[in-house]
Amino acid sequence: MNYMAILIQREFWEHRNTFIILPAIVAGLMFIVMLAGVLYAPLNINFSSETTSEPNGQQVQISTERNFEGNWAEAMQQEFSTLDSEQRTVFLSTAFTGIDVVLSVVLWLVILSFLLNCLFNDRRDRSILFWKSMPISDATAVLAKLATALLALPIVYLSAMAALQISWLGLFTLSTLDAEASAWDMVWVPAPILSHWLRYLGLVLFYGLWCLPLWGWLLAVSANAKRTPLVSALGVPLCLIIAERLISDQAYIESWIKAHSMPMDPSTDIAALLFSADMLLAVLVGTLWLGVAIWLRGRADEL
């Protein structure tokens, strides 16, 4: 019998505020800002920049000057009239990523908080006795929490991002209805809508594996902490880092923990990391911590 769906649904019942309401509010606020930008915030920007590069040892200076008038949609229309389709795709992709950033930061924090507290809260409110009185194995229970954090939750947040991106293109379309160039050709055709979302899902899966040591560690701490899981979650890695600094002048552990605990520079080639030894190590360490979390959940009693 497949219990995963109902176990994930149970997490959404419990965490409705941070799983559903919070992304809806953040997306709603961002939409209001976009709308206000069209209605009330005409731009009058004089933009100039100078870039100096030295190809072949010869100094070349590139000057850029722009003068935008009107709101952001009109300014975008002006800018797009100078770009070819490929450049428009690059521009829109960057803009989509910009829209993703705020919700992604919120998503990252919600995932961290959820994994750190989920098994702890079950013990603190004694509901662990109810959950464990149902025929669900500890492995299934822990993996359902992981799947909630790394699959279900990103899909909900991605839906909010997608709605926002479509709304943004919609606002642009509405505010340029009287323009000569059609909004369809200008933004909808070059917009990398599906590919952007698929890439985002790819990133979600990548970070699910790349940061598995972090996710597993948080679940293990959550299953074991007597009080304030955050203290153990941060304390142990900090002690390791300090001990490494005291014992040697190297920082292998520190850099490894940092690399697998936070999002990377967007320019990083994650495809190259996907089949690296570092990824293999991350999956092994993460699986080990998940095993510890499952074992601890099996021994868990009320607090």
Added chain:
Amino acid sequence: MSNVVEAHGISKKYGNFNALDSVSFAIQPGSIVGLIGPNGAGKTTALKALVGLTPFDGSLSVLGTDPRKDRHKLMERACFVADVGVLPRWLKVSNALDYADGVHPKFNRQRAEAMLAATDIPMHKRVAQLSKGMLTQLHLSLVMAIDVDLLVLDEPTLGLDILYRKSFYQHLLNDYCDHQTSILISTHQVEEIEALLTHLLFINKGAIVLDCAMDELAARFNEVLVAPTDWAQAEGLSPIYSRDLLGKKAMIFEDTPAAKLADLGEVSTPSVADLFVAKLQTARGIK
């Protein structure tokens, strides 16, 4: 048919405190066992160990499984209700039904809904909004809608009024006594379940002080109301307990034939409550 529960040398420590001290007992199929003991005797720990909710030392087989290794398999055939509300506060009543329906192959949703319909519990309310009585009713409705071989109830009617307690035990009798379901029930309110039980387990300070079938009770224990003139003779037969009653002494004897006691007064079988007090005082070295 093999025993539903086989416990040998079950021990559990909390720091230096022995919650269970090498406890051994067995439960036969279809029996209704009352686990009776004072506060802190180890009742809850024993019941939690039985369904794999707490780690312990010793050998334990419940429905042929080791609860430490196969809790989830065991919980397909066993149900547990903890002594106080353990349903999470954020859970809606309707969600609780959805959840049990989704994870338990033997959950009968119609049965649970019928039981809830007989209460004042609204389906859209959250656990946090229910009274203590409603909370217990909800949990019992969920559990009693599951067709299981072993029902483990830890103080199931604690904090409920007499009306609901009566109705609960009536329900328990009607629903389970015809089946081969075994029930292990811990309670303080011995009198209310006395008529229901087929076996008694008294526990004190983590140790079993009495393990007896109800139908053996009359053969093993006798109570006599002894007049002052016979006190010395009665003391000579080593009663396990004696209490003053209307100028006489009510004495309880263990393994002393009724024929030997007939001269002292009218012989009767002690109530479970009196026997409980007697065994506990014996365990504490007080008569």
